[in-house]
Structure formats: structure tokens, C-alpha cells
Amino acid sequence: MVSTILIAICVPLLAFAIGLTFIMFKLKITARVQRRYGPPIIQPIYNLLKLLLKEDNISHGVIFSLGPIIALAGSILAVFFIPIPGLNLLTGSGDLIALLYIMAIGSLGMALGAGNTANPNASIGISRALTLMFGYDLPLVIIVISVILQYHTTNLADIVAAQANGHWTLWTLPLSAIVGFVVTYGALGEHPFDIITAPHEVATGPMVEYGGKHLGFLMINHMFHIYIEIALFVDLFLGGASNLFWFYIKMFGVFFIMMLCDEVFLRFKIDDAVRFFWKWPTVVALISLIIVLVK
């Protein structure tokens, strides 16, 4: 019982810490690519705590305040369904398909909160976020199905176990892994998929009215989001890991490549982004799926 409670507290904290370090590195990597020195390494902690300690917070209604809370609760829920080394957590209570839908709770919460601001920028941002989600969902489900068929199970823990001893999905299904990378990248909303918050178009979109502790909670949610997306990618394609260290190294490797891509792309328009996802990633994912089916 005590260990259950301990796990219940530690796992979200771990996810948060991993996400936080990634944000730290992100700022530094970005700065270096842009020929800058960059902020201090613990700048995100300052930012976060400063936001949480703002003396004044505004709200446009109950849903506005509940939005970040629902988003964060949804993200924490999703964390429990992703196996980490040594712990399978709740993977028995909901499988990969359930996880795909659990991951949507966070977006839904944020969408509700942003919608309540009565700000067109926020509404446009949400419209774009959902459209983008629809866009990358098609290749995502195809690769998820190909992985499921590859291992004949929808249980994420079993999928990780099946990749033990280096039989990573990356080697057995390279095409799916590539598409998975693109989809994860799109889900993280980095360039060229930062259409949702595009400051020059919609002034940070859904976050337009969020400030103070609300924005702080959204930032925490973003850290969880980074953890969830990349950990899922690592679990699906890089075979999870035997211990936390390797898990972190694998995740960081994926994230590092993504950050390098982030700095050299222009921004898509939203319909072009959907067209992109429905063109090459989908085709490649379908090829991979057919390979699995034939095999």
C-alpha cells in the first residue's frame, strides 16, 4: 500500500522532472543554433515559479480556470499508462488504444479553458490545434495498428517486453518508426507545426489570455506533454529501456534530433500541415502496415 502511494507520487514527479530538463536543454540548444549564449540552464524553473507566485491572477470564468487543471490531470493520467523501466503501472487497466484517447483529455481541457476566454485568437488557436490533431492522427493510428499487429497485443507493457534484447521496432519496422518520429514531432508542436501558438498570426493562440498561475500550470502540462509523447515513442519504437538512465538517454536522443529540426523550418499553414500528414507519412505508414500484414 505504501509502495503504491509512493509510486503514485513519484511517477508524475519523475515525468515532470524529465520534461523540465528537456525544456532546459531546449532553450540552450535553440540559443546555440541561433548563435546566442542563451539563458541560464535553470531558467525554466525561475519562469515557472515566478508565474506561480504572481500576486494577481485573472479568470474569465470557472471553465477558464478549470481548463489547465483538467489538462494537467489528463496528462498525469496518461503518464500512468506509459510503462517506465521496471514499472508497468496501469498498463493492465487500459491498453494502447485507451492511451490514445486518454492523451486527448489534456487537449480537451486546454481547449475548453481557452474557449472560455472569449478571445478569437484563442478560438482560432484551438481550431488549429484540433485540425492539426486530426491531421497527425491518421498516420498515428496506422503506425499504432502496425505495431499492434506486429506484436499481437495492444498492451503497451507486452509491446515493450517483446522488444527486449535489442529487437526494437525501429529495426523491424523502420518505416513505421520514421512516421512515428514525424507524428511525435507534429504532436509536440515544434516548427513547422507550431501553427497553434504562432505568435505572428494568433498571438500565442490558446494561451492568449492565460497568465500567472494558469500559464504556469499550462507550462507544467507542456512538460508532461513532452514526456508523454517522447516516452511513448521510445516505448513503441526504441524498446523502452532496462533502467531509467537508458530510458532518459534514449528520450533525450529523440528530443535532441527534434530540437535541431525545430530551428530550420518555417511554419506551415494549417491546411498544408494536414495535407502533409495525409500525404507522405500516411503513405509510408500504409506501406509499413501492408508489410506487417503480409508478414
Next chain:
Amino acid sequence: MMGIVDKIKEIDGTKVTVQRENRIFVDVEKERVIGTLYSMKLIGFSQLSVLSVIDRIADNQFEIFYVLYNRDEKVNATVRVWIDRDNPVIETAEKIYPSAHAWEREIAEMFGVKVEGNEEAGKPFILENWNDLPPMRKDFDSIKYSSEHFVFRHSEDKNE
């Protein structure tokens, strides 16, 4: 070169002054200004560079000038027209030069010139909640207005 000056001279009611080889001034009567501008456009003055007003307060007149540019001859011509300062009304040139629209809004606001035919002239453009004389008129005293509305900072002022 002289060809273009001759062409302008052919337009009714124009008085042409050649300042430099590519700076020409054309004086017209108020009634003829739109017709002149139209003729000018026909002979190649296709670009309106500036449209503004000079407040000739000593003569109680407004001088409205249109700086035009002829791309082929590389000549700038300024069409000048004098109107009564007490009843400043001018016809719009936006049908001939679309860019005149915004300039006319500006002179309507800054000089109080009424522009007939331009729907937006007279609506607030650059200024907001302005309820004094049109500020670009010579009889508007900017310093007086400033000292009435704003408080100057003097060296002995302490930051409160």
C-alpha cells in the same frame, strides 16, 4: 524633353513653370483641377507621389498640391491649386489616383479641407478624439496647446 511640357501646356487653363529639367509646376483653377489631373494621367503622369496642403494664411488661401510622376519621361510635375481658406472644399481625386484617398483623409483631418466625393475624408484618421482646430493650420499654436494639455517636467519636479 520639351514634348511633355508642351503636352501639359495644351491642357486647358494650365500655367506651366519649368523649375529644373524634371521638375515642372502646373497652376490651375479650382474648377479645373480634376480635369487637369485626368489629362495629366492620360499623358503619362501615372503616379501620385504626394497630395498635401500649404496654409497660405497671409493670402487667406490654401494651396493644394499634387506631386505627380511620369514614369516614361522621368518627370515630376506638381499641380497646384489655390482655394479659399474660409470655405476649403476640393473635389476628390481618388477616382483618378486611388492613392489620393488616404492623402485626402489626411488633409481633411490636418487642415480641415472638405473633400467632396471621398466618403472617409473627415473621419478620424491619425488623430483620435480631436476637438481643437485642425492642427496643421498655421493659426493652430502647438506650444500653447501642449502647455494647456500636458505638464512639462521641470528640473525641480520630484518624481512622485
Next chain:
Amino acid sequence: MSKSYELFIGPNHPGIPGNFSVKIELEGDTVVKAKGDPGYLHRAFEKAMEGRYYIQNLALIPRICVPEPDINEAAYAMAVEDLMGIEIPERAKYIRTIVLELARVANLTFWMGSFAATLGLYTLSQWSFGDRDYALDLFNEICGARVYHMFIWPGGVRRDLPPGWEDRVLDYVKYIKERLVDYDNIFFKNVMFKYRTKGMAVVTKEQAIEWGATGPILKAAGVAQDVRKDDPYAAYGYLDFEIPTLTDGDSWSRAMIRRMELDLSLDLIEQAVKKMPKKGPVCAKMPNPLKGIVPAGETYAKVESARGEHGFYMVSDNTGKPYRVAVRGASHTHMFTIAEKVLIGQRLADVSHTLVSLDICPPEFDR
């Protein structure tokens, strides 16, 4: 209730270049109406200049256009020289050319950064703002200020160049040329850049002429009109150059025209530094500036800014103060005549980059 809704782009919005506001009405994500709302930067320059001596006005004029102040100084100086009938020394002409072209390079690199940022590429804006800064260092050397130089004045330029400055200019030109390779790779040759800008915000040749466009908009539409060529001022008459043109008139063409103009400017700087007389006066003999009386008359002086034709219409009444100065900024026409029409039918995602692609500079029309 109508289907459309209203959205303010600016003044406090990253998508607007400067302190300015465009109120757009949208149906879904498509603009159905756009209306510029100027005046946020109105400082009453034209009024203020009427109340000051010619020499005092030197402090005001560079502040009319912030990204590229030197064109104001040049146009003002040319207007005064025209009224007074002064011919400036040869060396001053070349120095003016170098300064103006250097200012153009600074402006174009700045523009490049803003344009890339509106399209979502922040890396280029970080790079190009940093590289622009080295040009400001060169200005710093000749006049002690980074942004507002007050270097070009009636009669020539204010003082002679510091020793070795020409070489440092050439070094800078070389440096920028090296950097431009990187810029091209990351931005101008980027597939997505073409994808986002090709066919967007088209101003055709006929429209450009009818609406009174100047500068890169006109060049991108296929008309080679440039004051430097058509009505040469400073030392442009002595230099050898061609005006770049493209034909499509879209956002991409305008960006590429500016990219070509950057090359042209660098080339002109090199030419001017080479051809410049190494010695000689830099300023004509001028009357006592405090009593400087300018003969009565009217004149229109124009220069080519990075945005188009920039002109000063100056009226003098034989006193020490100008009777009336009217400033013609290229952005005036570009915003209120062209942008308001071009924005209609655009998508919200393109509004910001259309505005920057037309290079709207609010201080020019707010004044």
C-alpha cells in the same frame, strides 16, 4: 448577426511591423475587410519643422523613419540644397552614397529577419539582427550614434570619415556576403519559403501602376523604376548598376527583389569605395546655420528608400525656418491603397507576412 468577426492586428501584436493597427474582418479564416488605423506614432513632425530653424530640423528628420533614417537626411539635405542652389563636393557625394547604401543593407537585413519571423523562422531573425548590428557599429564610428546619425546635412556630410573606415566597410561587405550564403540556404532556398510565399498577395503590374506603388513592389511586378537610376542623386550617376526586376508581383518576388537589392547595395558600396576621391572637402561652404536663410521657393526632393520613393516637398518663404515640409513616405500608399486591397481574400496566417512583405513602416505615414 453577420458571419464575420473582427480582429485587431496591432498595435500590441507581434504580427504588425511597429506601432500600428490593422483592423481586419474575417469570415472563418479569410479576410473580408482590412482597415489600417494609423496615428499611434504621430508626433506632428511637419508642424514641428515649421517652428524650427533649418539646422534644428536636422535633429528631427532622421526620426521620421526608424529602420532607415538616413534617407530622410538625404532627402532633406537635397531639398535645402535645391532651394539654395548649392552643389556639394564630389567626396561628399560618394560618402553619402556609401552611408545610404549601408543604411539600406542594415534595413534589408532587418527586414529579412522580420519577414522570416512572420513565417516562423526565428533562427534567421536572430542571425540577421546580429549581423545588422555590425553595420550600426560602422555608423557609430562616423557619427557616434548607432541609429540616428544626423550625418548627412545640407551641403554635404557633417565630418570626414575616420581613417581606415573604408576598409572596415569593405570587410563588412565581405562578411555579409559570406553570411548571405547561410541565409540563402536556410531561408531563400528553403522549399517551404517558396511554398508559403509563391502566389501570395499578388500585386500585378497593372495594379501596381494604378495604385501608385513604388520600390520593391513595383520592381517585383516588373517595372524597373528606381530613383537612383531615374533621377540620380549623390554619386549614383557615376556608378554602374542595373535595377533588378521580377514579373510575378507576389510575396516571393518581393522577397527575392529585396534579396537582389541587398546584393546590389553591397556591390554599390564596393564600387563607391573604390571610385571615391581619397581626399577633398566633404561639405560645401554654407552660410551661418543659425541665420541661414533659404531663398523662397518650392521644391520636391526624392530618394530611393528600401521601401520605395521617399520624398520631401519643401516650401520656403525666405526666412530661417521652412514654411512647410511635406514628407512622402512610400508606406503611405503601400498601406492605405495597396495593403488594404491585397489583404482581402488572404488567410489569417498570411496577413502578417503580407504586411511585412509590403514593408509597411508606420512612422512614415504617421509622422
Next chain:
Amino acid sequence: MEKMTQDQVRTIANMLRKRSLWMIHYCTGCGAMELPPTMTSRYDMSRLGLAPFVTSRQADILLITGYLNVKTLRRVITVYEQMLDPKYVIGFGSCALNGGVYWDSYAVIKQLDRYIPADLYIAGCMPRPEAIITAFQDLMDLIDSGKADGYKRYKRDLAYYKENQRKVLG
């Protein structure tokens, strides 16, 4: 005891606030021209934890970059009132201080701190990036020592500020 913990919290909060200052992306005047160099690769103000942010709700610092005409003043006040406490204002350049070269202009206000409380002024036209960075460091010191209390003054002397604002804006 309770007061002591409150003080400690405030000290810690001030320590954090000074390390993470978010600046609103609002170029009110021509002084904004020197901000891009300050923000970007050459001077890189993110070293100090400063970052540009878009909307009034997210930002901590409002930079009045230069002259402020009456039309902009109305927007600046709106933005300032929308910002969340604690918030700081930096008057930027001599125009914000006393009108600068626009001392006789009918459109430009002469004293920023009659309308919104300014915590700090930077002199010069326009201030160089070095000056801006120094000013930010000074502001940090002020925050650390709790002297950057413009937002408290605004609340306390609201009647005074509103009276002045009404006089200008009508």
C-alpha cells in the same frame, strides 16, 4: 511569525521575479528599434532571463520605448491595466522622460509617470543596447530590494493617475 514567513516568501518571490522578467512585445515608439539587437544574438538579453512575450497577461515588464502620443497612451494604459501584478514599467529614452525633441508637439505626452507609474527611466535618444541591459540589471536590483513598487503606487494613487489620464484622453 506569520508575518515573517510572508516576508520570506516575498523575498524568495522577488528573487525569482528578477531572474525571470518577461517583456511585453509592444513597440510604442522608435526606441523599439534598439530592442531587436538587444534581444538577438549579439547582445542576447535572454542571458539575464529576459524574454519577449506576446500578450499583456503573460508579461511582467512594459517598455515605453520612446515618445508616447495620446492615441498610444490609451492603449498603453489598457495594456498596463491588463497586466498581472507584479508589473514594472521602464520609460525608455528621453521622450518618455520629458518629451524630448517633441517638447512642443501637440500629440506627445511629456511626462510618463503622470499617467502610469514608471519604475525606471533610461536616458538617451535612443539608448544603446548596453544602456538597456544596464537598465534591466538596475531594475533587477530594484526588484530584489523591493523598491520596484510601481504597481502598488498605481493602486494606491489610482485617483491621481485616473485624473491625469482623463485630462489628456478626454
Next chain:
Amino acid sequence: MNMSLELLLATPFIGGLLTYIGGKVHRWVRNLIAVLFSLATVGEMAMYYNTTFKGVVWGSLFGSNLVLQTNPITWLFLFIVTAISLLVIVFSIDDMKKEEDEIVLDSYYMQLLFVEGAMVGIVLAGDLITFFMFWEIMSWTSYFLIVHGGKKSMAAGYKYIIMSVIGAYAMFIAIAMLYAKTHSLVYSDVALALSQASPSFIIWTVVLLSVGFFVKAAVMPLHTWLPDAHSEAPSPVSPLLSGVLIKMGAYGLFIVFYGLLSVNLAKNIMPSVFSTPILLYIIQWLAALSIVLATFLAIMQEDAKRLLAYSSVSQIGYVVLGLATGTSLGVAGGLFHALNHAIFKGLLFLAVGAVIYRTGTRNMSELGGLVKKMPFTFTALLLGIIALAGVPPLNGFVSKWMIYEALIQKKEVFLLIMAFVGSTGAFLYVYRLIHSLFLGQLPEKYENVKDVPILMQIPIWILALSTIVYGIFPGLAMDVIVKGMKLFGFTPIAYNLFGFPEGTAMGSLTVINIAAVLMTAFVAVFIIFILFPKTRQVSQYDNYASGQELTPDFKYNYSFGFYMSFGRVIKPILSMSIERVYNYWIDAFKIFGDYYMRRIYTGNLETYNSYIVIVVTIAAAAVLLGGKLW
């Protein structure tokens, strides 16, 4: 004891007549009778719930016995029918007050109860004649219900009834064929006869019956009546149509494929794809196309009820897709989704009806910001959309999960992809619905709107709570479904109260764990959230507008063309409308009529429908007489 089913069947009809008479006395008498009789129906249903009756003969026609029977599946559908009808009638009391003509209202309540009775009859029917009889009663009474909705509803109702009639003809022909063969239309006799019949005969009858059910279930390409009818019908009728009536089509399909024709038999007479008989496989594809295309269409709607109507087409696609898989898990999922869809779609239509009641419009671009004024309706609608989008832990998720797992087991990947895409698309349109109605800017004219009266709240909230109950305790419904499916020869699936253990599907699911962790996380985050400094409320005009001040005369609410960008992507798909195909045929028939038939018929829709009826009749007669067409 034997009288009980007949009583259950008769109660709504008697209630309907009494309501009409009661209306002549006073409107409250009428309302009371309506509520009491629908309550009585529910009560009777609850009294006999889960008891099995076999072959209660209540008359005979053409020598065939008219039989009523029940089994657990019947009770599932009876539960849906009676419960939703009761809630709709309660909701109607306040909602229909705006109708001034009391006579119209009298007949409205009568028709409501008649529709309920007809549907009870369909579900209870033990033979095809009873089934068809009540089917027709249902079609016609529901037609009269639809046309209560105002001027536009006349055309919508006309379209509905014409298409229903086509479906009914097809069914009638099939029934006639069967009768000619067996002379008894009791299900068991028919099933016996079919097992010995020739394959082509089986296929013809099954296809013709399916056409009838497809029209009612609005499976593409026979869905065109639904968006019009559902959106133009009065607010309380829409949930009845969408939640219950179209389920009759699904029920019919279930009876035909698993009652009359068993899967094994089907496999014997036709080739199989993915171990599914080809006929069922085609139906699966039609259902999957319904899911995707209707989702796309729903995303592009500007009218709240039309959006929900297209969403119904999409969701019934899941039901049919599940039913057509032929595996225990899939069929159970389909049946469960039928129940779930009735709950959440009923909820959504009622909640939107509540908004319409207060604001008088269902045009989404005119609404917005009502969350401050109608918080209870908002919360209920929120639960509804979460359930519809299939997000755990609400009920829509569980049934969709079952369908996905069934498809994965069968490796029908393309259908699975389509099902997934439809579900993600649902996020788009449900968010659009809640955003345009409740979030965003509150227009000034709705400043004084209040939440709806308690009598309208109660049905909404009963349904809202059901979404939670059936989401967290799927075992409640699975009890009935699994028990019933055993009777139809399916191997029972393993389940427990909270979900599905390992082995049922390729993964396992325990919804209560998800719900518990979510609630715990929510509470924990909430507590942390309120520990930090307080928030203060600001007005909706104190808002970021690039520094400008907002005033009430600005419309800054983004609600029209919410997914216009996405619309550009799917434009090529949307332009291929099935209605255009129909219209093309209408035109073709008109030209035919004009030039060759010398204007025998001059109408538009009726002309074409008459011809279709004639063609179908001739074709069927040919089959009936000749036995074979190919």
C-alpha cells in the same frame, strides 16, 4: 402472465388516445396523462425486465401467427425506447409551450406515444408481419412528428417519408417472398426456411430487408433524409429520432443477420473476406464510409442540430460496423454502442434543444458565451460531448474500444483506420458545438438568458449521469447483452463490472481505474492550484485585443467557419455528395418524363420516387416469379 406483453404494447397506444381526449379537457390533464402513460410503460418494462417470453400469439393474419416474444436483446432495446420516450415527453412539457395551437399539441403528444408504442411493437415482434406493421406505424407517426417543426420541416418530412416508403417497399417485397416460400413469418420458421433455401433467394431477401433497415438507420448512401429531418424536427423529437428511431434499423439488421440468418449459414452460402461473409463485409464498408464521410460533413456544419444529425449518421456507422463484424466482441460492442449512442445523443439533442428554447436559434454563429448563463446545461452537454468523442471514462469510449478491438482481432485494418479517423474527427465537431454554444463571446442580446426550467433539466441530467454510470460500469449493460447474444449463438465474452479482463480482446480495460486515477489527479492538481494566489473575475470585454479596448458592439467571436481551413483539405471529398447523384437521377427521370412519357408525372421528388418504387417492384416481382435474376 401472457397478457403482460400485450399490455406493455398497448399502454402507449391507449395513452396516446387518452392524451388526445385529455387535451380537450385541459392541457395539464393532457400532459399528466402523457407522462403517466409513458411512465407506466417504463414501469411495465422494468417489472418484466430480463424475463424471457417465447412466442406469445396475439392474433393471426394470412394464416401466419402474429407473435410477440422477448429475449435480453429485446429488453435492451425496450429499455432504450421506453426510457428515452419518457424523458422526451417530460422535456416536451416545457419546450412545446411555445406552440400556441393546443390542438396541434394534442396530436403531438398522441403521436409521440404512438411512435413509442410502434417501436415497442417492433422490438417485441416475433414475426415479420407484426414487425412490418409496427414499422409502418412508426414511419408514419414519426413523419407527423417531424412536420411539427415549422415550414422547412415539411420538405424534410416529405423526404423522410418518401425514403421510408422506398425502404418499406423493399422490406415488403422481401417479406412477401418469404411468405410465398414458407407461409409462416414467425422468426424461427423463417430461419428454418432460409437454412434450406437457395443462396440467391437468401441474398435477395436479405439485401431487400437490409435496404429497408439501412434507410431507417441512415447508413450511407441512404442517409440523405436524416440531416434534414433531424435538424428540422422540434427539439424534443430529435432525440427520439436520433437516439431511438434509427436504432430500429440497427435492431432490424441484428434480427436479420443473427436471428433469421446465422453467421455460419451466411459463411456457407457466400465467400468470406477476413472471415466475414461478403455481404456483412460490404455492410462493414458502408458503415465505415458512413463514419468517415458523415464526420467530415458534421465538421463543416453551421447549424447545431444539423451537426448533431450528421454525427448521428457517423455514430450509427459504429453500431452497424460493430454488428457487422460477426464476432462476439464486435456485436456486443455494436449493441452497447446503440445504447450509449441513445444516451449521449439524446442528451446532446436535449441540451441543444434547451439552448434553442432560451435563445430561439440554432445557428452556431449567432450563439456563444452561454456558459455563464446556463451552467447546468453546459455541464450536461460537456459530459455528452466527452462521451460522444469516446474519451474515457465515459460510456462512448467503452463501446468504441470494443469495436476497435474486434476489428484488430480480425485484422480488418482499413476499417479500423476509418473508425479511428471518425472518432478523432468527432473531437473537432463536438468541440465546435460546445465552443459555439457555450464558450466564446456572449452576445449582448443574450445577457438576460436563464437556465432552462427544472422539468427540462431533469431529463438532461438523467442522461448525463447515465453516461458516467455506463462508462464506469460497462458490466451493467454487458450483463444483458452477453446473455442475449448467447441465445443467438455467440460465444460469450468475458467481462466484469468495470471492464474487460485480459483475454477478451488483445488488451484489457478497467475503466474504474482510469476514472479513479483521473479523479485523484484532478483533485490533487486542484488542491495545488488553489494553494497559489487567488484569481479574480474579469469581464469578457477586459480581454487581449492587441491593446485595443473592446466594447460590446464588436463581434469578436470566432464561430462561423470554425474549420474553414480544414474544409479546404477535404473539399474534394465534400464535393462528391451522394445527393448530387440522386439529383442527377431526378433530372434524368424528369427529362425522360418530359420527352418520352409526355409528362405523366410533373413533380420533382415524387416523380423520381415513384419510378424507383416501380423499378424495385418490377425487379422484385421478377425475382419472386422467376426465382432468379442472375
